[in-house]
Amino acid sequence: MAEANLESVIRQTAKAQGKALMEAAKKQQGQLLAKAAAAKTKEAKARFKLMARSTMEHANATAKRLRNSAENAADSYARAMKKALEVLAEQPVKKAGKAKKD
DSSP: OTTOOHHHHHHHHHHHHHHHHHHHHHHHHHHHHHHHHHOSSHHHHHHHHHHHHHHHHHHHHHHHHHHHHHHHHHHHHHHHHHHHHHHHHHSOOOOOOOOOOO
16 A cells, blocks of 8 residues: 555545445434334324435535545645646756765
8 A cells, every 4th residue: 555646545535434424324314214114193204204314415415525525635636746746857956976075
């Protein structure tokens, strides 16, 4: 992993976090829908279903923000490295030589 490009590591990490987030949201949604099915009153069923739907909406929005942030960070890193390489390429090469003695 020492030679891994940091840009790709940023993207992979965000992808893994997004998957974990969505898995947790689906689990929570399933629990809420199970509670809705077990609820005795119509109002309670509607409330649990609304909470389940809201959970998924919030999870999707959060995952989207996470992806956008990771893309911005990875792109910013790539631009910074490209600029650093350009600056290094423009600098004159110093030759190692013998030190002069006076």
